Amino acid sequence: MTGLGPGVSAQTAREELREWRQDDPPVHGGRVLAYVYDAGVEQAIEAGLEALASFGEVNALDPLAFPSVARLENSLVGWGLDLMRAPDGAVGTVTSGGTESCILAVLATRGRGSTILMGETAHPAFHKAAHLLGMRTRVLPVDPQSLRLTGEAVATALDEEDDVALVVASAPSYAHGVVDEIPAIAAASQARGVPCHVDACIGGIVLAYARPDGAPAFDLSVPGVSSIAFDLHKYGFAPKGTSLLLFADPQLRAATYFTFSQWPGYPVVNTTLQSTKSAGPMAAAWAVARVLGDDGYRDAVSRALLATEAIAEAVEGIDGLRVLGRPDATLLALASDGERGIDPFRLADAMKARGWSLQPQPSFGSLPRTVHLTVQPVSWESVGALTADLRAAAGEARSQPWAQVGEDLEAAFAGLPDLTGGGGLPDEMAGVHALIDALPPGVRDPALAAILGALFSPRR
Ligand SMILES: Cc1ncc(COP(=O)(O)O)c(C=O)c1O
Structure with missing residues (x-):
C-alpha cells in the first residue's frame, strides 16, 4: 500500500491542482514585483504554454x-x-x-x-x-x-x-x-x-x-x-x-x-x-x-523601462525613501532616506495590504536593508495605481517604528510561525525579515535552511 490511495479521474486531479494554485500569487498582471515577468502579450503566453x-x-x-x-x-x-x-x-x-x-x-x-x-x-x-x-x-x-x-x-x-x-x-x-x-x-x-x-x-x-x-x-x-x-x-x-x-x-x-x-x-x-x-x-x-520577435521584445522592454523610470521618479518625491544607486535596467532597490527614513520592510507590508508584492532584501555589510522591485512591461499599464499606493504605503510606514527584534535572537527565532502548521505566513512580515536581518551571518543561513526544512516536511 502506498500513500497515493486509489486513482481518481483526470478531472478530479485537475480540480485539486486548480485549488492548490489558488493560494499562489498571480503570475500575470504586475501585482507581484519579483520572480515573475509579464510582457502582457496574450498570444505569446498562449503559444508558450x-x-x-x-x-x-x-x-x-x-x-x-x-x-x-x-x-x-x-x-x-x-x-x-x-x-x-x-x-x-x-x-x-x-x-x-x-x-x-x-x-x-x-x-x-x-x-x-x-x-x-x-x-x-x-x-x-x-x-x-x-x-x-x-x-x-x-x-x-x-x-x-x-x-x-x-x-x-x-x-x-x-x-x-x-x-x-x-x-x-x-x-x-x-x-x-x-x-x-x-x-x-x-x-x-x-x-x-x-x-x-x-x-x-x-x-x-x-x-x-x-x-x-x-x-x-x-x-x-x-x-x-x-x-x-x-x-x-x-x-x-x-x-x-x-x-x-x-x-x-x-x-x-x-x-x-x-x-x-x-x-x-x-x-x-x-x-x-x-x-x-x-x-x-x-x-x-x-x-x-517567435511570437514576440525583435519588435515585440523592443516594445516590451521599452514599456518596462518607462515604468521603472516613472516609479523611480515617484520615489524621489517621497519623503524618507530613495532609490539606491542609479539603476541601469528594470530592477529597483528602495532604501530609507534621511534620519527619520522609512523602514523598507514596513513599506513592503503596507504595499502587501494594498495588493502589491515587493521583495524585502536584508542588509549586508555597509549595504542597507531595501525592498526590491522587478518592474515588468505590464507595470506600465498600472504605474499610476502603483505609485499612488507607494505614496500611501510610505505615509503609513513613516509613522511606524522600524521592525526590530530584541536581544534574545534565539527566542525570537523559536517564536517564528510554524510554517508547516497550515496557518501560513503572517500578514505582517516585517518582524520576520527584521529577525533574518538581525541574525549574525553564521546563523542566518542555517536558520533559513531550518525554515525550508520545516516547510518541506510532509505530514504522514
Ligand atoms: C543576476 C542573476 N544571476 C543568476 C540568477 C539565478 O537565476 P535562476 O533563479 O534562474 O536560477 C538570478 C536570479 O534572479 C539573477 O538575477
Missing part, C-alpha cells in the same frame, strides 16, 4: 533520437549570439535557468585555477558553483556610491591572486539593478589571461533591446568578455526552465560537456547538468520568442 505541453514528454537528452531538440537549441542559441553580438565561431548551450548557467560558466574554467573573483553583489549561484565544484570565491566590495564592481578593484585583486579561474561581472546585479564596470573589468582580466563571465541572467534582454539608447556595454562584443548568460524565463517572458549560456571560445564550452561511454549501457553525452530533461521549456521559450 501550448509548446510547453506539446514538447513536455520529448527527451532533450538525445538530439539524435529527437531531431527537434537540435533545431530548437540551434535556433535559440543563434538568436542569443546575434543579440549578444558574439564574434564568429562563438557557441552556446540552452540550460535550465540562471543558476545552471552560472555553474556551467564556472565549470568551463575550473581547470585554470581554483578561485572565482566576483563582487559582493554577484548572484549567490556563483557561491553555489564554488561549493559544488570544490572551488573558492574571493568577494570584492562594490563601489559604495555606484554599487558597481569596478575595473580597478578587479585589477588589484588579480595582481594579488595567482589562482583565479574566472572573473564574474553582473549586468545588472539583482539586488540593485546596476551594471558593473564591464569594459574595464574585462580588460583587466584579458590583460592577465583570465576569462571573464558576464552574468546578464536577469537584465541581458532588457539591456540588449534597449540599445542604442545609451545602454552600458556588457556583451560579447566587449574585448575580454569570454562568456555571457541571459535567462529566457526572466525577461525572455518564457515559462520557467530556460537560460542561454554563450561562449566566445568553443573550447570553453567543450569543458562543460560530460561524456561517458565506459559502461555497458548507452553512451551518455550531456551538455548540461541534467541528463534526461524535458524539451518543453525550450520549445516554450522558442514559441514565445
